[in-house]
Amino acid sequence: MIEVRKLSKSFGGRPVLREVDLTVEEGKTLVVLGRSGCGKSVVLKHLIGLLKPDSGEVLVDGEDIIGLPERKLTAVRRKIGMLFQSAALFDSMSVEGNLAFPLREQGIRNEKEIDTRVAEALDMVELAGEQHKMPADLSGGMRKRVGLARTIVGRPRCVLYDEPTTGLDPITSDSINHLIRRLQRKLGVTSIVVTHDMKTAFHCADRVALLHEGRVHYDGTVEGLKASTDPVITDFIEGRSGESD
Amino acid sequence: MITAIGRTTLLALTYLGELGILLGNTISAMFAAPIRWKLALHQIIETGARSQIVVAVTGAFTGAVFAAQIFFQFHRFGMDSAVGSVASLALFRELGPTLTALMVAGRVGAAIAAEIGTMKVTEQVDALRSFGVSPIDYLVVPRSIAMMVSMPLLVAEACAFGILASYLIAVPMLGVAEAPYLRNLTFYTHGSDIAIATIKGFVFAVIIVSVSCHEGLETSNGAAGVGRAPTRAVVISSLAILGMNLILTFALNIIFPSGQ
Numbered sequence A: 001m002i003e004v005r006k007l008s009k010s011f012g013g014r015p016v017l018r019e020v021d022l023t024v025e026e027g028k029t030l031v032v033l034g035r036s037g038c039g040k041s042v043v044l045k046h047l048i049g050l051l052k053p054d055s056g057e058v059l060v061d062g063e064d065i066i067g068l069p070e071r072k073l074t075a076v077r078r079k080i081g082m083l084f085q086s087a088a089l090f091d092s093m094s095v096e097g098n099l100a101f102p103l104r105e106q107g108i109r110n111e112k113e114i115d116t117r118v119a120e121a122l123d124m125v126e127l128a129g130e131q132h133k134m135p136a137d138l139s140g141g142m143r144k145r146v147g148l149a150r151t152i153v154g155r156p157r158c159v160l161y162d163e164p165t166t167g168l169d170p171i172t173s174d175s176i177n178h179l180i181r182r183l184q185r186k187l188g189v190t191s192i193v194v195t196h197d198m199k200t201a202f203h204c205a206d207r208v209a210l211l212h213e214g215r216v217h218y219d220g221t222v223e224g225l226k227a228s229t230d231p232v233i234t235d236f237i238e239g240r241s242g243e244s245d
Numbered sequence B: 001m002i003t004a005i006g007r008t009t010l011l012a013l014t015y016l017g018e019l020g021i022l023l024g025n026t027i028s029a030m031f032a033a034p035i036r037w038k039l040a041l042h043q044i045i046e047t048g049a050r051s052q053i054v055v056a057v058t059g060a061f062t063g064a065v066f067a068a069q070i071f072f073q074f075h076r077f078g079m080d081s082a083v084g085s086v087a088s089l090a091l092f093r094e095l096g097p098t099l100t101a102l103m104v105a106g107r108v109g110a111a112i113a114a115e116i117g118t119m120k121v122t123e124q125v126d127a128l129r130s131f132g133v134s135p136i137d138y139l140v141v142p143r144s145i146a147m148m149v150s151m152p153l154l155v156a157e158a159c160a161f162g163i164l165a166s167y168l169i170a171v172p173m174l175g176v177a178e179a180p181y182l183r184n185l186t187f188y189t190h191g192s193d194i195a196i197a198t199i200k201g202f203v204f205a206v207i208i209v210s211v212s213c214h215e216g217l218e219t220s221n222g223a224a225g226v227g228r229a230p231t232r233a234v235v236i237s238s239l240a241i242l243g244m245n246l247i248l249t250f251a252l253n254i255i256f257p258s259g260q
């Protein structure tokens, strides 16, 4: 459903992505691993046209979205939901306002339907009844989950998760991992999960890609990743920095 | 030295170009996309209505001191009754629009830059775009409409309070005769003076909202960037207001020659 070809991007002359190729098929989950700062969030932002690459293509359902004007991108963005790393909640609105936002933008005017869908989405992230809190009054983990609820409330066909479990306690992380899996199984949602949490990777992935120094260092199955003897991969999986005390 | 001047000119022209693009996008968005009237109304209340006190006080004190100074000068020539008309012309043509714009730049422009800047660095602007909502439609257009509606009214308010204050200083306090004072005031204040105040107010509104939204949307570097955005918005829009005022004073004097 989404295909990235030879995507390159630099900021202020410093290359962040160098000819990145990635593919995720309809209904599958691709997990993108990589160290902090290696450009994972930058990749995701290219997929819905929030950033423009220096070169390369991004195909969504076969259509190249690079160079589409902002207003034409709306159709693409309706198909793809994104959970931002920082959750990016609108802090002028309550939790309910945040969740209702994408629904209203889709043209849903029936307040009853909006209420029901907001409640359903909050239920899925285990925050039932928190409609009236303001984002400033939420903990980091709660913000992340509200962000996730806001991403899925509009029922996108594809969801981009930017570090969905970072900063969450292990139990909540596990329930998010199950949620990602459930959305995929039950609703056929195509997913790209950016993370450095190996639990999430092993739990959710149909395929795994490892970004290293701006390139795709590994792209294949979870089993292949686990069986690899490549030091870059084994160090990452086992969390070894190569330093000693 | 020469290269420094050249570089500054180039930077200023680039900045002007960026503002031009933002303004162009904003105007085309007003026609291409449905206007979010609810947000615009909210902004009118937040920015316009809440600026009234500061603007009225500014106008009143300006009118008061101005009337006093004119009186001190004119009294020597026995021209007391001209105080009202001179104060009124100065308020409508120069002081009212300019001082109102400077106050609004400080109060509203800074707030716009800080608010949009915060949204930018916390990825809220990207989140808007991710839902297919253009930040121009959602953030810039409502603020622009609010400013374009509010500013001429605020200028009128500043002038009204200025004229009232100058009357109170001149007539009850300094003892200028009331009847000739009012006669001169109404005789020498024309529709063209009010038109000039309105036009200047409108143009300054465009300057304030464009500069502030631009500064907000271009914010980067986290909290430090958010700290700089309002300062830059206020400084740049204030300088632009003063410069544009000079241009407008000459241009509008051609359209509405003084004293007609």
Ligand SMILES: Nc1ncnc2c1ncn2[C@@H]1O[C@H](COP(=O)(O)OP(=O)(O)O)[C@@H](O)[C@H]1O
Binding pocket: A011, A016, A034, A035, A036, A037, A038, A039, A040, A041, A042, A043
């Ligand atoms: N808008 C931007 N402007 C400049 N540099 C950026 C921008 N976005 C990301 N970067 C840089 O790109 C690199 C990759 O960032 P990011 O994708 O956020 O990393 P991560 O893999 O942790 O998500 C970082 O060094 C970051 O500083």
Ligand SMILES: [Mg+2]
Binding pocket: A037, A040, A041, A042, A085, A162
């Ligand atoms: Mg990131």
